[in-house]
Amino acid sequence: MTRYDLTRLPLVEPLLRNRWPQFVTTSIALGGFVFAIIAGMVGTPVGSRNFGIVSVWIGWWALLMLIAVPFFGRGWCSICPLPAPGEWLQRGAVLGPSTGTGRRPGLGLRWPNRLRNIWLQNGAFAVIALLSVVVLTTPSVTAVVLAALLVLAVVMSLIFERRAFCRYLCPVGGFIGLYSQLAPIELRVKDPAVCACHTQKTCYTGNADGYGCPWQVFPGGLVKNTFCGLCVECLRTCPHDNIAINLRDFGADLSNPAGRRLDEAFKAFIMLGSAMAYSAVMLGPWGALKSAAYTVGSAAWVIYAAAFLVFIFVVLPGLFFTAVVVGRRLSQNLAENSTTKTRRPEGKRQAFIALSYALVPLGLAAWIAFSLSFVFANLSYLSAALSDPMGWGWNLFGTARVNWTPYLTQFVPILQTIVLVGGLIWAGATAQRIAEETSKMRSLPVIVFCLIVTLVLLGLLVG
Amino acid sequence: MTVALAATTIAFAPVPAATVTPVERHIRIEAKSFEYSPAVVTVNSGDRVTLELAATDVVHGLYLDGYDLNVTADPGQPARLTFIADRPGAFRFRCSVTCGPLHPFMIGKLNVGSNWLMLRAVGLAALGIVFVTQRCRGAGAQRNL
Ligand code: SF4
Numbered sequence: 001m002t003r004y005d006l007t008r009l010p011l012v013e014p015l016l017r018n019r020w021p022q023f024v025t026t027s028i029a030l031g032g033f034v035f036a037i038i039a040g041m042v043g044t045p046v047g048s049r050n051f052g053i054v055s056v057w058i059g060w061w062a063l064l065m066l067i068a069v070p071f072f073g074r075g076w077c078s079i080c081p082l083p084a085p086g087e088w089l090q091r092g093a094v095l096g097p098s099t100g101t102g103r104r105p106g107l108g109l110r111w112p113n114r115l116r117n118i119w120l121q122n123g124a125f126a127v128i129a130l131l132s133v134v135v136l137t138t139p140s141v142t143a144v145v146l147a148a149l150l151v152l153a154v155v156m157s158l159i160f161e162r163r164a165f166c167r168y169l170c171p172v173g174g175f176i177g178l179y180s181q182l183a184p185i186e187l188r189v190k191d192p193a194v195c196a197c198h199t200q201k202t203c204y205t206g207n208a209d210g211y212g213c214p215w216q217v218f219p220g221g222l223v224k225n226t227f228c229g230l231c232v233e234c235l236r237t238c239p240h241d242n243i244a245i246n247l248r249d250f251g252a253d254l255s256n257p258a259g260r261r262l263d264e265a266f267k268a269f270i271m272l273g274s275a276m277a278y279s280a281v282m283l284g285p286w287g288a289l290k291s292a293a294y295t296v297g298s299a300a301w302v303i304y305a306a307a308f309l310v311f312i313f314v315v316l317p318g319l320f321f322t323a324v325v326v327g328r329r330l331s332q333n334l335a336e337n338s339t340t341k342t343r344r345p346e347g348k349r350q351a352f353i354a355l356s357y358a359l360v361p362l363g364l365a366a367w368i369a370f371s372l373s374f375v376f377a378n379l380s381y382l383s384a385a386l387s388d389p390m391g392w393g394w395n396l397f398g399t400a401r402v403n404w405t406p407y408l409t410q411f412v413p414i415l416q417t418i419v420l421v422g423g424l425i426w427a428g429a430t431a432q433r434i435a436e437e438t439s440k441m442r443s444l445p446v447i448v449f450c451l452i453v454t455l456v457l458l459g460l461l462v463g
Numbered sequence: 464m465t466v467a468l469a470a471t472t473i474a475f476a477p478v479p480a481a482t483v484t485p486v487e488r489h490i491r492i493e494a495k496s497f498e499y500s501p502a503v504v505t506v507n508s509g510d511r512v513t514l515e516l517a518a519t520d521v522v523h524g525l526y527l528d529g530y531d532l533n534v535t536a537d538p539g540q541p542a543r544l545t546f547i548a549d550r551p552g553a554f555r556f557r558c559s560v561t562c563g564p565l566h567p568f569m570i571g572k573l574n575v576g577s578n579w580l581m582l583r584a585v586g587l588a589a590l591g592i593v594f595v596t597q598r599c600r601g602a603g604a605q606r607n608l
C-alpha cells in the first residue's frame with residue numbers, strides 16, 4: 001500500500017499548525033449556520049425560497065456527500081461549526097490553550113462506559129430519518145433541528161469532557177465516520193516506535209501548544225479513520241513531529257480487521273437502507289408514499305415509520321445475515337471435500353460483522369447516486385436563495401429572479417449508473433478480500449446481496 | 464482484457480433502431496399536490512407525443528428531464544406540450560412551479576421505448592460481479608485493489 005505524507009510538502013505543516021485558517025473557516029461556517037437557523041425561523045415558509053433549506057439541504061449536502069466525505073473523510077469535522085461554541089466554552093479559549101489558570105465552566109465528566117459506542121448515533125440518525133421529508137421541506141423545522149443540535153452540542157461540552165457530542169451523539173458524525181474509511185486521506189503517526197518511547201503522550205493529554213485529542217483518540221493507536229476528526233491538535237502537540245497526513249488508497253481502512261464492530265456494522269445497514277428508502281419515497285412516482293412520509297403523526301406515517309425501521313434494522317440485516325450463513329455453509333462443504341483445512345472458522349456473528357464492511361462502499365455509492373438526483377435538479381435554487389435568503393423580495397446579488405432549471409438532466413442518470421456499478425464492484429472486491437481473511441468462497445452470497453441492492457437502486461434511480 | 468472489451472461493448476454498443484412504427488399520442492396527465500396521475504407514462508420511440516397537463520388544485524408545471532421541456536398549467540386550464548419522443552430511455556418529469564412543501568419531490572416518469580441505460584447498467588453490474596469473483600480466484604490471497 002502506497003502512502004504519501006502531505007506534511008512533507010512545503011507550507012502544509014505550518015498551515016495546519018497555525019490555528020487561524022481553521023478558526024476562520026469554522027467561524028465562517030458558524031456564521032452561515034446561524035444565518036440558516038435565523039432564515040428558517042423568520043424567512044419565508046416556502047422551502048425552495050428559504051436560505052435555511054436551500055443552503056443546508058442542497059448546498060451543504062452536495063459539498064458533504066459529493067466531495068468532502070468521498071475525498072476528505074472527516075475533513076468536514078475539522079471545520080464543523082456545530083461543536084465550535086461548546087468547545088470554545090469548554091476550553092475557555094477560542095484559539096490556543098490559555099496560559100491563565102482560570103477555571104473552565106464545564107464539569108468535564110467522563111462519558112459513561114456503557115455508551116462508548118455509536119448506538120446513540122444510530123438512533124439519532126434513525127429518528128431524523130423518519131422525519132426527514134418534513135425536515136427537508138419545512139424551513140422552521142430545519143431551523144429547530146439545527147438549533148437543537150447546536151444547543152445539545154454546547155450542553156454536552158459543558159457536562160462531558162472533550163468532544164463527546166461529536167463522538168457519540170451527532171447523527172451526521174456517525175455516517176461521516178463510517179464513510180471516512182473510504183477516503184484517500186488519513187492522519188497517522190509517522191513512526192509508532194517514537195510514540196512508544198514518548199511517555200507523556202502529549203497528543204492525548206495536551207500541552208502548551210494544543211489540546212489533548214478532543215476525539216479521545218490516541219494517534220499512535222489509530223488503525224482507521226472512523227473516530228479521528230482531523231482537527232490536527234496532535235500535529236500541534238506532538239513534540240517529535242511524528243504526525244503525518246497521508247494520501248493513501250481509497251478504502252484502505254476496510255482491509256484492516258481491527259476495529260470492526262457491530263454498532264458500526266449496523267450503521268452501514270442504516271445508511272444503505274435509508275438511501276434505498278429515500279430513493280423510493282422522495283424520487284419515486286408514488287404520491288401516497290410521499291404524503292405518508294410527510295404527515296408525521298398520522299396513521300399512514302406510523303405505518304411508513306414502522307416499515308422504514310423494520311427495513312433498515314430487520315429486513316436488510318436479516319437478508320445479509322442469511323447470505324453470510326449460506327456463504328459459511330458453502331465454504332464448510334468445500335473444506336470437507338478438500339484436503340486443505342480452512343483456517344479458524346469464525347463465528348457467524350463475527351463473519352456478519354466483518355462482511356458488513358463490504359456495505360460501506362456500496363452505501364456511499366447509493367448516497368452519492370441519490371444525492372446526484374436532487375442536487376442537480378435543484379441547484380438553481382441556490383442562486384436565488386443567496387440573493388434573497390429570507391424570500392422577502394431582496395436581491396443582494398441580482399440573482400433573485402433566476403428561474404428554476406434542473407442541470408445536466410441528460411447526464412445525471414449516466415453518472416448515477418457509473419457510481420452505482422462502481423460501488424458494486426468495490427463492494428464485491430471488499431467482500432472477497434474480507435472473506436479471504438479466513439477462508440475462500442464465502443463471499444459469493446454476500447456479493448449477490450450487493451448485486452440485488454444495486455439493481456433495486458438502479459431501478460429506482462435510472463430505471 | 465476480455466472483461467474490458469465486454470465492458471466497452473456493453474457501455475457503448477449502438478442502440479438498434481426502433482422497429483415499431485411511430486404513432487401520434489395524446490396523453491392527459493392530471494397534476495395535484497403532490498403527484499401526477501398517471502405518474503408513469505410509456506410511449507414508443509419516435510412517437511409524436513402531446514402531453515396535456517391538467518392542474519386540479521393549484522398551479523403546477525411539468526419539466527421533462529432529458530428533453531428539457533417545460534409546461535405549466537393553471538387550475539381548470541389544461542396546457543399542452545408536443546414533442547417527438549426521439550430519445551429512448553426513462554426520463555423523470557418534475558413539477559416546475561412551487562406548489563407546496565413536497566413540491567421538489569413531485570415527480571413522474573416517462574418511458575420512451577427501451578431503457579438502454581438500465582440494460583447497460585444491469586449488464587455492467589453482472590460483468591463487474593464476474594470480474595471480481597474471477598479475478599480474486601485467480602489472484603489467490605494476493606492483495607487486490
Ligand atoms: S488524533 Fe489528532 S487529529 Fe485526530 S482527533 Fe485526535 S487530536 Fe485530532
Ligand SMILES: [Cu+2]
Binds near residue numbers: 561
Ligand atoms: Cu409543484
